[in-house]
Amino acid sequence: MSPSSSLALIVENDLYRQDWRLTSRFGILHYTICKWILVFLVGFWTGVVSLLINVAVENIAGTRFLATVDLMASNRIAMAFAVYAGSNIVLVLLSALLCIYVAPEAAGSGVPEVEAYLNGVDCSSALSFNTFFVKVVGIVGALSSGLMCGKAGPLVHMAACIAVFFGQPGFTHRLLGFTKLDLLDNDKNRQDLVACGAAAGLAAAFRAPIGGVLFALEEAASWWRSALLWRTFFTTAVVSYVLRIGIHWCRHGHCGSYGKGGLILFDVGDARVNYGLLELVPVAILGVIGGTLGSLYFFKFFLLAPTYACLFGCRKGVFAKLFHAALVAFITSICSFGLPWLAPCRQCPPNNEECPTHGRVGNYKAFNCPPGHYNDLAGLIFNTTEDAIRNLFSLGTPFEYNYITLLIFTASSYMLALMTYGILVPSGLFVPAILCGATYGRLAGMVMVSIFGHDRLDESMYAIIGAASFLGGSMRMTVSLCVVILELTNNLSMLPLVMFVLLISKVVGDCFNNGIFKLHIDIKGFDFLKEAPPPFRSQLTARDAILTPPVTLYREEKIGRILDVLSACSYNAFPVLDREPDGKDRFFGMVLRAHIHVLLEMRSANSPKKIAVKTVRKHPAAQRSLSGNCLEVESLLDLTPVVNQSPYTVLETLSLAKTYSLFRQLALRHLCVLSKNKEGSPVVGVLTRHDFMQSSLWKKHPQLGRLSSFRILE
Amino acid sequence: MSPSSSLALIVENDLYRQDWRLTSRFGILHYTICKWILVFLVGFWTGVVSLLINVAVENIAGTRFLATVDLMASNRIAMAFAVYAGSNIVLVLLSALLCIYVAPEAAGSGVPEVEAYLNGVDCSSALSFNTFFVKVVGIVGALSSGLMCGKAGPLVHMAACIAVFFGQPGFTHRLLGFTKLDLLDNDKNRQDLVACGAAAGLAAAFRAPIGGVLFALEEAASWWRSALLWRTFFTTAVVSYVLRIGIHWCRHGHCGSYGKGGLILFDVGDARVNYGLLELVPVAILGVIGGTLGSLYFFKFFLLAPTYACLFGCRKGVFAKLFHAALVAFITSICSFGLPWLAPCRQCPPNNEECPTHGRVGNYKAFNCPPGHYNDLAGLIFNTTEDAIRNLFSLGTPFEYNYITLLIFTASSYMLALMTYGILVPSGLFVPAILCGATYGRLAGMVMVSIFGHDRLDESMYAIIGAASFLGGSMRMTVSLCVVILELTNNLSMLPLVMFVLLISKVVGDCFNNGIFKLHIDIKGFDFLKEAPPPFRSQLTARDAILTPPVTLYREEKIGRILDVLSACSYNAFPVLDREPDGKDRFFGMVLRAHIHVLLEMRSANSPKKIAVKTVRKHPAAQRSLSGNCLEVESLLDLTPVVNQSPYTVLETLSLAKTYSLFRQLALRHLCVLSKNKEGSPVVGVLTRHDFMQSSLWKKHPQLGRLSSFRILE
Secondary structure, three states: OOHHHHHHHOOOOHHHHHHHHHOOHHHHHHHHHHHHHHHHHHHHHHHHHHHHHHHHHHHHHHHHHHHHHHHHHOOOHHHHHHHHHHHHHHHHHHHHHHHHHOOHHHOEOOHHHHHHHHHOOOOHHHHOHHHHHHHHHHHHHHHHOOOOOEOHHHHHHHHHHHHHHHHOHHHHHHHOOOOOOOOOOOHHHHHHHHHHHHHHHHHHHHOOHHHHHHHHHHHHOOOOOHHHHHHHHHHHHHHHHHHHHHHHHHHHHHOOOOOOOOOOOOOOOOOOOOOOHHHHHHHHHHHHHHHHHHHHHHHHHHHHHHHHHHHHHOOOOHHHHHHHHHHHHHHHHHHHHHHHHHOOOEEOOOOOOOOOEOOOOOOOEOOOOOOOEEOHHHHHHOOOHHHHHHHHHOOOOOOOOOHHHHHHHHHHHHHHHHHHOOOOOEOEOHHHHHHHHHHHHHHHHHHHHHHHOOOOOOHHHHHHHHHHHHHHHHHOOOHHHHHHHHHHHOOHHHHHHHHHHHHHHHHHHHHHOOOHHHHHHHHOOOOOOOOOOOHHHHHOEHHHHOOOOOOOEEOEEEHHHHHHHHHHOOOOEEEEEEEOOOOOEEEEEEEEHHHHHHHHHOOOOOOHHHHHHHHHHOHHHHHOOOOOOOOOOOOEEEOHHHOEOOOOEEEOOOEHHHHHHHHHHOOOOEEEEEOOOOOOOOEEEEEEHHHHOHHHHHHHOHHHHHHOOOOOOO | OOHHHHHHHOOOOHHHHHHHHHOOHHHHHHHHHHHHHHHHHHHHHHHHHHHHHHHHHHHHHHHHHHHHHHHHHOOOHHHHHHHHHHHHHHHHHHHHHHHHHOOHHHOEOOHHHHHHHHHOOOOHHHHOHHHHHHHHHHHHHHHHOOOOOEOHHHHHHHHHHHHHHHHOHHHHHHHOOOOOOOOOOOHHHHHHHHHHHHHHHHHHHHOOHHHHHHHHHHHHOOOOOHHHHHHHHHHHHHHHHHHHHHHHHHHHHHOOOOOOOOOOOOOOOOOOOOOOHHHHHHHHHHHHHHHHHHHHHHHHHHHHHHHHHHHHHOOOOHHHHHHHHHHHHHHHHHHHHHHHHHOOOEEOOOOOOOOOEOOOOOOOEOOOOOOOEEOHHHHHHOOOHHHHHHHHHOOOOOOOOOHHHHHHHHHHHHHHHHHHOOOOOEOEOHHHHHHHHHHHHHHHHHHHHHHHOOOOOOHHHHHHHHHHHHHHHHHOOOHHHHHHHHHHHOOHHHHHHHHHHHHHHHHHHHHHOOOHHHHHHHHOOOOOOOOOOOHHHHHOEHHHHOOOOOOOEEOEEEHHHHHHHHHHOOOOEEEEEEEOOOOOEEEEEEEEHHHHHHHHHOOOOOOHHHHHHHHHHOHHHHHOOOOOOOOOOOOEEEOHHHOEOOOOEEEOOOEHHHHHHHHHHOOOOEEEEEOOOOOOOOEEEEEEHHHHOHHHHHHHOHHHHHHOOOOOOO
């Protein structure tokens, strides 16, 4: 939100102006302190929640893996599989049940919802406390069951829920004692807090504070200003301290299986990075592959959708959804338990005491192999996603993997990721993308090392480049991904190569479609205001976008008519006219439905001050039905105190492109279009976000269809 | 620039719309390719120029230092000082002469000018080719003379000059063959290119591609959008490849003294970073010191200004300026050559073969000391700034410095930096800030190490924190500084501490004043549109900001009146009215002075197409005087083809805060204020950027003065 857009959301009626003048210096200091406390709380709780999720996942997954491995060691393979697959299905079903019955919005990654909210779409149910609860429990189930999904997207969603929770009126008013004005309790502040939440979520997932800020900036937020940069920075700093303290505490064994590793997730800072022009060729190829697979990642999901619909869509009941979730869990179990049996046992590298391992971690998993041997595929697929990535990125393990192993794992992880994203459990997209990319990257690295020898770039460096290419190809971010990868791997020398591969994969991906989050926003049908209007909008004017004539009120209106208008029209804002002495109408301002409601309810108790406070609080009650008694319907109500006399307006002849820019840049909800003619009504209509959507415009101007593909590549 | 603001700069007259419809798909592809070629060229040349500057500085400075050291070795101390100080003064005078006679705008850092340009202030002379040339030669002189200044700010300025050069019409038209529309050749594209330039400049100075992008985003640019993020990212990537290739080539001895070091300037990636809650105390103290000194950095400059004025201001001639420059150079020479004699010679650490060194580089400089001893102050002050920072950051050199040495150096570098920034040579602020900060940081580190021993944080890590604190305290950036420091030092583990110190120093600094670049913008008197309007503006309306009644034209206007208006008024835009059949005036649109000029010149040759192309090109000719012959003055000219029929307008009752937001967010140059009354002229006035300045508003509403200090802390 820019400061200006924030202003746009502030209704400048008489009561607001009066309130503002009464605000003291102390009030403003109090306001500032409250704002920073809220931001701190968002960062703090995001860090804590992320730690708790980590601890839960590591412990549950650890128990499952150890039980399975123990049964295998005593040669009870079938029993081992039953335990493994059974626990898998139970965990996934638990998540799915919660999603279905408590909060369907908790399924999937949640980033599109957060982006839509930050764009001004009203989707607050997707950020409710229920959603938060389901998301937390659901992601623990999904992750510890070994599904091919990540926690970055869900953490962004959770942090946004936390932000909405702290931003709600009840909290700011009761706990912080802040009752002045609607300074804190307005849409602008909630959006700012949610942006901080988005940054905190990603920062917590990847332990990447700067990456989180840049994610919020580049992908999540639709508006930006430097004050917000500064506040998100503070939030992610808080997150990183919480994580640091938590990890430090867990290292002393307080958290069960969780506790290894520092603040850097996949530290390869020690790698020697020695490359020349030669390496640019495989890097460019990886970029092209990443761009292609990344955009297909989503496209294939569409191809699979009809198959799903055919299989489970006929009876769109709860049972079908649960069965679907269970099926995907079962397939995942089969892949992760079954596929390693296909891989041959390989001899351990000499003098490596960590080979083979039987526990949860380690590069060289014994699985079904005799002593002195390890199963390379098991180290990747019979593992949590995070550990698999760590193994792929690990240094000093040349030729750990077989070509075939990596090919199998690329294919299976890609397919599993595709399947998993369709089921009703919380699941993120970042980690599967990193995993897929790292696998084919490592494959390319093996080829390069086997041709050009060991004195050039390490295999695992190619894995990083591969991960970058897939991320770039699917998400189309640039700076934030660069920084996230830098913070994940702690290797600055790789930066030029990572930048290069991101440039290529983004360009390749952009040839096919939009980034994956933007595509999801389209599918979910949010009225999302994109940054650039399609160019044909410069051939239409503001008037052309208006579908219906406006419903106007007079400054002094009969209560009967007001009640009629409110019950018959679903609009949230009405233009208000003023009748001049010569009988002509003049534009006076805009009034919100909710504010009329308050005025009607308060019409006996005539304290304007009380109204001012109430106006803010009343949004939820706005849909309540109203009734006037018979005596009143003919009496006049003066709307002046609640009319925003200073709304943004445009002339009907303004080009639609410019109108869109104004609407988008200033984050408006309603825009009044004024007539240029001096005769007739001064108001031509009211534009809302929906009027700017492609579909609404096409409905009115079908001839524009053929122009839609006409766009400027940025 | 946001896409919308870009639209705001596009004059949607009939000719433009016609041009746009005629544009083919190929035209748009051509446009896109041209745009990327321009961006590439900006990155490429910024990289090349930065390399050339480095090579020149290292060679000139190297020669000077070696000559001085050789003379000292043969015990001709006076001669050594003469050579040292003489070469110093000659180099500085060369820079100053160029600045005074060729391009005064080249003096100082140049970042304020770039920020003003990106805010829409017309300061193109500050980004001309002359300025570029002087800046390049001047910074070589200033840096190799050993003045306490850096090259980051100047490089940002140079890169912006390069961007303006490539963005000018001549280049895009003649060299790239792009003649369609004013798609490429408009203010929006030039601003975008300059933003890329700003990113490239910082990226080149610190070899920090991501830091450069974030600098452009956080500090330099006033508007932002993701397409620009992506383009700056590409630019800085190009810069980093050019630098990498150049450094690689220089390493084989092709560049004289220049050639050591890799892409990371001050690599301390190997440092063990081991800290706990204990370390937060000194870090917080450093933050407070940094915030205080950083804001005083500027404040003291003001205190010194009267002294300067007294000394040299009486005769504000060329001679005084040159004398001032020479004096500062001489004082610098005295400090750097004289102060080390005060420091006692210290014994070299055992088994260190690099101690003492006699050449340009190395931590342990012999200077005046006998074999086996070194002069610690000489290693800092008798050195280029970059090497001094490298020494302060160097690992594994515990107790290299004396407390007194560091105290002396902190004070002298602070004072020298203050003095240097006042003289008329190109000089940056980043490097002196890093140097000052690193010195007192290292001092704090020595204290900590001597109390708590060596197993905790290294001395040099405190130097990094100190540098961060001073940068944060003076520039008030957050994310970009974090990333720059990360890219400079290659130590991710330090990130939480760096974030912490930046948070504190920014808060402390904000209590005193604004960031240093913003303060400079104020001093230079640019009409800079800040992000947030002072809150009292919500008590005024758009009408209240209008100082003079508008000068309007009719759609069909007598040539005589047009000529009168153009010669009598200096306005650049005029509202155009349309007289309706009933005799009333209706608002028709806005027309630019430059476009009227073109129309007048072309009134015989009546090809609208030709006009369309010409309109764009004519801006420089706009001030040319026009004359009509006697026969014409009564004939009518139809302005319709050049009238922008779709300008942004506001109603006179819109609050000034909202008007400001609209003006700022959409990057307007003129905003037409319309009357609400149906009688009288429909236009109340035209607002320009100047009307929103504090001073203009005070002039009209002196009673607002007392409200000015009333602001919300973000």
